Amino acid sequence: MTTTTTMDCDRALEALDDYVDGTLGEAAFQEVELHLAGCADCAAEHRMLRELLARAAELPPSVAPPRDLWPGIAERLAPRRPAASRWTMGLAAAAALAVAVTMVSRSGPETPTGAPSATPVAAATEGLPPALEQAEAEYARATAQLMAAIEARRGALPPRTVAALEENLKTIDAALAEVRTALRSDPANPHLNLLLASTHQRKVEVLRQVVRLTT
Amino acid sequence: MSTTIASPVPDDRAVERGLVARAQQGDLVAFEELYRRNVGRVFALCCRLAGDGLRAEELAQDVFVRAWQKIGQFRGDSAFSSWLHPLAVNTALSERRSLKRRTARVFATDDLEAFDRPGRGPGREARLDLDKALGTLPPGARAVFVLHDVEGYKHEEIARMTGVATGTSKAQLHRARRLLREALAR
Numbered sequence: 001m002t003t004t005t006t007m008d009c010d011r012a013l014e015a016l017d018d019y020v021d022g023t024l025g026e027a028a029f030q031e032v033e034l035h036l037a038g039c040a041d042c043a044a045e046h047r048m049l050r051e052l053l054a055r056a057a058e059l060p061p062s063v064a065p066p067r068d069l070w071p072g073i074a075e076r077l078a079p080r081r082p083a084a085s086r087w088t089m090g091l092a093a094a095a096a097l098a099v100a101v102t103m104v105s106r107s108g109p110e111t112p113t114g115a116p117s118a119t120p121v122a123a124a125t126e127g128l129p130p131a132l133e134q135a136e137a138e139y140a141r142a143t144a145q146l147m148a149a150i151e152a153r154r155g156a157l158p159p160r161t162v163a164a165l166e167e168n169l170k171t172i173d174a175a176l177a178e179v180r181t182a183l184r185s186d187p188a189n190p191h192l193n194l195l196l197a198s199t200h201q202r203k204v205e206v207l208r209q210v211v212r213l214t215t
Numbered sequence: 216m217s218t219t220i221a222s223p224v225p226d227d228r229a230v231e232r233g234l235v236a237r238a239q240q241g242d243l244v245a246f247e248e249l250y251r252r253n254v255g256r257v258f259a260l261c262c263r264l265a266g267d268g269l270r271a272e273e274l275a276q277d278v279f280v281r282a283w284q285k286i287g288q289f290r291g292d293s294a295f296s297s298w299l300h301p302l303a304v305n306t307a308l309s310e311r312r313s314l315k316r317r318t319a320r321v322f323a324t325d326d327l328e329a330f331d332r333p334g335r336g337p338g339r340e341a342r343l344d345l346d347k348a349l350g351t352l353p354p355g356a357r358a359v360f361v362l363h364d365v366e367g368y369k370h371e372e373i374a375r376m377t378g379v380a381t382g383t384s385k386a387q388l389h390r391a392r393r394l395l396r397e398a399l400a401r
Contacts, residue, residue, distance in 0.1 A: 014389075017385070017388060017389050017392065045396070048396045048399075048400065049392060049396060052345075052364075052392060052395055052396055052399065053364055055344075055345045055399075056345065056360075056364040056365050057364075057365075059259075059263075059345060059346065059365055060259065061256060061259060062255030062256045062258075062259055063255055063258050063259035063262060064254075064255050064258070065254060065255075065258045065271075065272055065275060066268070066272075067272070069250075069254060069258075069272055069275055069276050069279075070247055070250055070251075070254075072276050073250065073276050073279045073280060073283075074243065074247070076276070076280045077243060077246070077280065077283050
C-alpha cells in the first residue's frame with residue numbers, strides 16, 4: 001500500500017466493484033484511479049477482478065445437457081400415449097362392466113326390447129374404429145336395458161323426474177355426439193377415449209339412479 | 216436487463232413464430248422444436264444457478280413444462296428465447312429458495328461434467344475452472360454473480376427477482392467476486 005493517496009486500501013477494495021461496473025461517481029472514480037496507480041496490492045486485485053469478469057463473459061451461453069431431456073418433459077405435458085388398442089380395450093371392459101352392473105340392478109324379469117329414446121347406435125358410431133364401435137355397442141346395450149326398466153315404471157315416476165331425466169339425457173347424448181365427432185379425426189387420442197368412456201358412464205349412472213327411484 | 220440475446224435472423228423469426236403459434240394450439244411437435252432450439256441456453260443457466268448438473272437437468276425440464284403451461288400468454292412481441300429467459304431464471308430461483316431445506320446439494324462441486332467436453336479450444340480450461348468455482352459459492356452469492364456478471368442483469372432487477380434489497384444484491388456480488396478470485400487464484 002502506498003501513502004500518497006487519500007483513499008485507503010479498504011475503501012478502495014470496497015469501491016472496486018462499482019469502479020469496474022462503471023457505477024462510481026466522478027470524484028470517487030478519480031480517487032480509486034489514483035489509489036490503484038500508487039498501490040501494487042490493490043492494482044493486482046483490480047487486475048484479477050477484470051480477469052474474472054472477462055472469464056464470466058466468455059462462459060458459453062449455451063450448454064447441451066448430457067442427455068435428452070425431452071422425453072421427461074413430454075410425459076409431463078400430456079398423459080402417456082399408449083397404443084390405441086389398450087384404450088379401446090379399456091373402454092370395452094368398462095362397457096362390459098356397465099352391462100354387468102345393469103343386469104344386477106334390474107329388478108324386473110322383463111326382457112328389454114329397446115328403449116324408445118335409445119340412441120340409434122349404428123348411425124351414431126359410424127366412422128369410428130371397430131374396437132370403439134364394439135365398446136359403443138356394449139354401452140348401448142347397457143343403456144337400453146336401463147331405459148327399458150325405466151319405461152316399465154314410467155307411471156311410478158313423478159313427471160318432474162321424467163322431465164329432468166329427459167333433459168339430462170339430451171345433454172349427455174349431445175356430449176357423446178361431440179366426442180364421437182372428435183374421435184373420428186383423432187381415434188387414438190387417449191383424452192377423447194377416456195372422455196367417451198366417462199360420458200357413457202355418466203349416462204349409465206343417471207339411468208341407474210332413476211331405476212333406483214322406482215325400486 | 217442488459218443481456219444481449221442473439222436474435223434469430225428474420226426468416227428464422229418467422230419459423231419461430233409459426234412454431235409458437237402451433238404450440239399455443241397444443242401442437243407438441245412444434246413445442247419440441249422450440250425445446251430443441253432453446254434447451255442449451257436454459258440448461259447452461261440452470262447449471263450455473265443450481266450449481267449442480269443433475270439438479271439442473273430437472274430444473275431445465277421444469278422450465279419447459281412451465282413454458283408449455285404459460286405459452287398462451289406469450290404475445291410474440293419478442294423472441295421466444297427472450298420470453299423464456301426470465302421464466303427460466305424464476306424457475307431456478309424459486310428452486311433455490313426451496314433448496315434451503317436441501318442444502319446438501321448446494322455445495323456440489325464435482326458434477327458439472329457436462330461442461331467437460333473436449334475440443335473447446337484455448338479458453339476452455341479457464342471456463343471450466345470458473346464453472347466449477349461457481350459451484351463452490353454459497354447459493355445467494357452464486358445467484359447474484361450469475362445474474363449480474365454472466366447474464367447481465369442490473370442489481371435492481373436482481374433485487375426484484377430474488378426478493379432481496381438492492382444493497383443485499385450488491386453485497387452478495389462483492390462476496391461472490393472475492394470468493395471466486397480466491398478460488399481461481401489457488
